[in-house]
Amino acid sequence: xxxxxxxxxxxxxxxxxxxxxxxxxxxxxxxxxxxxxxxxxxxxxxxxxxxxxxxxxxxxxxxxxxxxxxxxxxxxxxxxxxxxxxxxxxxxxxxxxxxxxxxxxxxxxxxxxxxxxxxxxxxxxxxxxxxxxxxxxxxxxxxxxxxxxxxxxxxxxxxxxxxxxxxxxxxxxxxxxxxxxxxxxxxxxxxxxxxxxxxxxxxxxxxxxxxxxxxxxxxxxxxxxxxxxxxxxxxxxxxxxxxxxxxxxxxxxxxxxxxxxxxxxxxxxxxxxxxxxxxxxxxxxxxxxxxxxxxxxxxxxxxxxxxxxxxxxxxxxxxxxxxxxxxxxxxxxxxxxxxxxxxxxxxxxxxxxxxxxxxxxxxxxxxxxxxxxxxxxxxxxxxxxxxxxxxxxxxxxxxxxxxxxxxxxxxxxxxxxxxxxxxxxxxxxxxxxxxxxxxxxxxxxxxxxxxxxxxxxxxxxxxxxxxxxxxxxxxxxxxxxxxxxxxxxxxxxxxxxxxxxxxxxxxxxxxxxxxxxxxxxxxxxxxxxxxxxxxxxxxxxxxxxxxxxxxxxxxxxxxxxxxxxxxxxxxxxxxxxxxxxxxxxxxxxxxxxxxxxxxxxxxxxxxxxxxxxxxxxxxxxxxxxxxxxxxxxxxxxxxxxxxxxxxxxxxxxxxxxxxxxxxxxxxxxxxxxxxxxxxxxxxxxxxxxxxxxxxxxxxxxxxxxxxxxxxx
Numbered sequence: 001x002x003x004x005x006x007x008x009x010x011x012x013x014x015x016x017x018x019x020x021x022x023x024x025x026x027x028x029x030x031x032x033x034x035x036x037x038x039x040x041x042x043x044x045x046x047x048x049x050x051x052x053x054x055x056x057x058x059x060x061x062x063x064x065x066x067x068x069x070x071x072x073x074x075x076x077x078x079x080x081x082x083x084x085x086x087x088x089x090x091x092x093x094x095x096x097x098x099x100x101x102x103x104x105x106x107x108x109x110x111x112x113x114x115x116x117x118x119x120x121x122x123x124x125x126x127x128x129x130x131x132x133x134x135x136x137x138x139x140x141x142x143x144x145x146x147x148x149x150x151x152x153x154x155x156x157x158x159x160x161x162x163x164x165x166x167x168x169x170x171x172x173x174x175x176x177x178x179x180x181x182x183x184x185x186x187x188x189x190x191x192x193x194x195x196x197x198x199x200x201x202x203x204x205x206x207x208x209x210x211x212x213x214x215x216x217x218x219x220x221x222x223x224x225x226x227x228x229x230x231x232x233x234x235x236x237x238x239x240x241x242x243x244x245x246x247x248x249x250x251x252x253x254x255x256x257x258x259x260x261x262x263x264x265x266x267x268x269x270x271x272x273x274x275x276x277x278x279x280x281x282x283x284x285x286x287x288x289x290x291x292x293x294x295x296x297x298x299x300x301x302x303x304x305x306x307x308x309x310x311x312x313x314x315x316x317x318x319x320x321x322x323x324x325x326x327x328x329x330x331x332x333x334x335x336x337x338x339x340x341x342x343x344x345x346x347x348x349x350x351x352x353x354x355x356x357x358x359x360x361x362x363x364x365x366x367x368x369x370x371x372x373x374x375x376x377x378x379x380x381x382x383x384x385x386x387x388x389x390x391x392x393x394x395x396x397x398x399x400x401x402x403x404x405x406x407x408x409x410x411x412x413x414x415x416x417x418x419x420x421x422x423x424x425x426x427x428x429x430x431x432x433x434x435x436x437x438x439x440x441x442x443x444x445x446x447x448x449x450x451x452x453x454x455x456x457x458x459x460x461x462x463x464x465x466x467x468x469x470x471x472x473x474x475x476x477x478x479x480x481x482x483x484x485x486x487x488x489x490x491x492x493x494x495x496x497x498x499x500x501x502x503x504x505x506x507x508x509x510x511x512x513x514x515x516x517x518x519x520x521x522x523x524x525x526x527x528x529x530x531x532x533x534x535x536x537x538x539x540x541x542x543x544x545x546x547x548x549x550x551x552x553x554x555x556x557x558x559x560x561x562x563x564x565x566x567x568x569x570x571x572x573x574x575x576x577x578x579x580x581x582x583x584x585x586x587x588x589x590x591x592x593x594x595x596x597x598x599x600x601x602x603x604x605x606x607x608x609x610x611x612x613x614x615x616x617x618x619x620x621x622x623x624x625x626x627x628x629x630x631x632x633x634x635x636x637x638x639x640x641x642x643x644x645x646x647x648x649x650x651x652x653x654x655x656x657x658x659x660x661x662x663x664x665x666x667x668x669x670x671x672x673x674x675x676x677x678x679x680x681x682x683x684x685x686x687x688x689x690x691x692x693x694x695x696x697x698x699x700x701x702x703x704x705x706x707x708x709x710x711x712x
Contacts, residue, residue: 059537060089061589062580068136068154068174070438070448071163071374072311072361077531078438080448080481080493082108082157082543084577088178090589091147093625093635093663095677095705097199097221099132099145099153099173104639105621106155107575107591109171110614113691116263117291117325118142123170124157124547125571125597125612126523130506131167133174134317135299138165138380141321141351142507143293144259145175148201148219149238152176157575158525158545159499161477162450165378165432167506169499169523169549170571179251180215180242182207186671186711193705197223213242226279226700227264228408229286234259247305257295262286265329268694269652270337274687275404279698283330283407284342288391291325311361323349326415328391330407330694331399339401344391346415347422355380355430370440374450380430384508390418417464426508428458436479446483448495451476456502460511471516475500489533499523514563521551538580547571553604567603569612572596578622590622590637599648606648613648614689616641616656625663635663635677646690654696657686671711679703 069079076083084106086096096102099119100111112120112127119142120129130140139145147153156163157171164172185205192198198221205215220235240253267283268275277283297319304312326346333340359376392414393400402409417423436450453476460469481495500520504511529543552567577591597612599605623637639659646652662678679700686699 059580059587061087061587062537062539063087063152066154068133068163068176069156070372071136071359071376071436072372072438074438075533076539076541077485077489077491077533078446078483080483080495080527080529081497082527082529082541082545082575082577084108084155084157084591085579086153086155086589087579088151090623091150091153093665093675094623094637094661095663095675095707097147099147102147102153103155105590105623105637107577107593107619107621108157108573108595109155110616110619110641110644111689112614113266113689113695113697114142114144115325115329115691115695116265116289116327117144117261117323119144121173122612122614123155123172124525124545124573125569125595125615126170126547126549127614128167128170128506131164131170131172133164133172134297135177135301135315136164136174137299137315137317137355137357138353139175139297139319140353140506141293141295141319141323141349143295143321143323144261144291146219146221146234146236146257146259147175148236149178149217149255150175151178157543158495158527158547159477159479159497159523161454161475161499162434162436162452162479162497165430165452165454166456166475166520167499167501169501169521170547177238177253178203178215178217178240179253180205180213180240182213182242182244185215187709188712189707189709191705191707193223194703195224195226197221197705199223199707211244213244215240215242225262225264226703227262227698228280228282230262230264230282232259232261234261249303251299251301253299255295255297255299257293259291259293261291263289263291263325263327263329264697265289265327265691265695266697268330268333268340269646269696270333272652273655274652274696274698275333275340277404277407279685279701281407283340285328285344285409285411285413287410288344288413289327289329291327292323294322296320309363311359313359313361314357316356317353319353321349321351321353323351326391328409328413332694333404334401338404340404340407341399342393342402342407342409343399344393344413344415345388345421346391347386347388349384349386351382351384353380353382368442372438372440374434374436374438376434378430378432378434382426382428382430382508384426384428386422386424386426386509388417388421388423389415390421391415422509423463424509425461425463426458426504426511428456428504428508430457431455443488444485446485448479448481448483450479452478454500458502458504458508458511460504460508460516469511469513469516471503471511473500473502473520475502475520491531492529493531494528495526497525497527515553518553518563518565519551521549524548524550534580538582539578541577542575544574545572547573548600550601554602555604563604566601567599568601569603570598570600571612571615585627587625588622590620592618592620594618606650610648610650611645613645613650614654616644618642625665631667633665635661635665637661637663641688646696647693649693652690652693652696654687654690657684657688657699659684659686659699673709675707675709677705677707679705 063085114120160168236257331341364371434452479497527545550568554567556562
């Protein structure tokens with residue numbers, strides 16, 4: 001069946017291609033009206049020049065060359081996969097400060113609540129707290145990431161193990177970081193706004209010599225919230241240094257980031273909907289609910305231009321993460337709707353990540369067929385400690401009941417370990433080998449085929465009883481894609497890809513006597529799409545896909561105590577993405593997605609037919625920026641989501657909503673500009689996300705922020 005579906009996708013692409021070719025008037029291959037084509041054979045020789053050309057001609061919201069999709073520098077229309085890129089210019093225009101802000105304008109992705117202490121994304125119906133990357137290297141600890149030092153955010157959708165390794169079943173989020181690039185940068189910004197919001201940032205870059213450059217990005221923020229008792233303080237600093245020689249470049253960087261905030265798990269539900277309470281009401285104890293994250297990460301990238309167009313790249317990242325959170329949060333509301341249950345726990349995680357990658361990009365010519373081959377290896381070591389405690393009210397009870405009219409509490413609370421709380425140490429080792437060939441058969445036809453073998457070894461030490469568990473998995477993840485170009489700026493593609501997630505889960509916390517006997521979960525994606533660079537300043541794409549997740553856990557129908565791997569999930573979807581300039585004065589970015597994510601075979605969590613939570617059937621988002629004069633511009637963002645479920649039992653519905661965000665920009669001169677951003681202009685009441693049926697996040701009311709940025 002899978003082979004039949006894959007063949008059907010390829011046949012569909014060929015059919016589209018044949019129809020387009022039949023209607024096309026023959027063109028001179030040297031037709032000057034067609035944009036220049038970047039071929040696999042050219043990328044190695046042209047790589048030093050093309051980034052300059054792209055910067056000069058591409059629109060503010062349109063991505064240039066992409067390296068993460070194929071691990072070699074290509075235009076996005078050469079990548080047989082749905083990829084959405086949010087540029088630094090759009091991040092600035094939209095006043096975005098988190099990955100959740102960015103996700104609003106990426107079709108096929110919604111942001112989860114993450115229990116108020118971490119980034120959590122639902123990508124094509126698959127929830128993940130770990131599929132996050134920095135310049136292609138894993139960044140998988142549970143914390144809220146700031147984007148003060150980000151050049152762009154890339155969402156690569158569908159299984160991505162061939163490029164990124166294990167996991168990535170629904171896709172991955174890759175942050176492309178700001179680097180010292182020999183350009184002079186002088187941006188200092190100050191922002192104030194509602195709820196005592198204050199944020200300061202700086203981006204300073206300078207060439208120190210013809211062969212050395214430096215850059216420093218930094219940020220400090222202190223804010224309260226529309227939610228009672230909720231506040232946030234965070235800061236980060238990220239210096240980078242680049243060295244460039246005739247054939248070799250070296251880039252090194254160090255990031256220090258700290259985030260302290262109230263862990264806010266929102267409001268409960270009642271009778272299948274969010275509880276009717278003032279959206280500022282905190283259910284629980286805000287003073288005992290806090291999340292602290294500290295990140296220290298060092299990176300080094302070495303790129304060498306070898307003879308014959310060969311590019312050698314080495315990336316190394318060492319990161320230390322310290323994360324602690326405690327939360328006092330709501331449970332179920334009583335049947336009478338008068339009281340609510342309150343519980344508490346805390347959790348500490350420390351992790352040390354070390355990853356190193358080595359890639360070789362080799363242009364190869366076999367007659368008239370050009371190849372761009374990628375050969376590489378990755379090695380990694382992760383060491384994690386987890387420690388959890390349960391909260392006891394008045395030293396005795398694990399839950400307390402409060403009237404819904406006054407659910408904010410301040411009760412004596414003691415944290416200590418219960419019989420099931422985690423206290424463990426986990427070591428996992430990763431070794432991967434991968435190869436990929438981008439084959440240019442002609443000006444119109446390309447094939448991408450790749451394979452990764454990954455060895456994943458995990459050792460789990462339970463400190464409570466001094467027991468240990470281990471498991472070793474060898475995972476083979478292929479990807480194949482066919483690209484047809486009826487004209488130079490248009491690509492029609494079909495692809496198939498596979499990823500695996502080991503039975504320990506994306507945070508290594510699920511390894512038990514039961515799960516260590518289970519094979520990794522498998523994700524298989526079939527996708528057909530179109531990409532059209534309408535101009536250098538406008539890009540459009542469309543994709544239709546089927547994503548199957550199987551090998552998930554299910555109860556044996558004849559023996560409920562026995563676990564089988566017969567559960568499965570399916571997501572059928574369609575998405576559109578548009579970024580760039582509709583006119584010289586009107587820029588847009590956003591898209592539309594339709595998704596049907598459901599349990600296709602019963603799992604331990606849900607029966608067949610249950611809908612996957614936090615996946616609206618239809619979602620639309622479109623950011624607009626219109627330049628009125630050389631100094632004045634206006635912005636507007638429209639976001640709509642149809643209803644979705646808060647949890648897999650499908651008993652609580654998050655209502656559909658539409659909201660409008662606005663912005664105004666004024667340039668006093670070349671080096672001074674002001675910006676106003678207004679979230680939720682019409683003060684709509686909505687619930688964008690949840691963690692479960694009784695941890696539902698209210699959306700922010702009308703919120704205004706004002707910023708001034710100066711250059712010098």
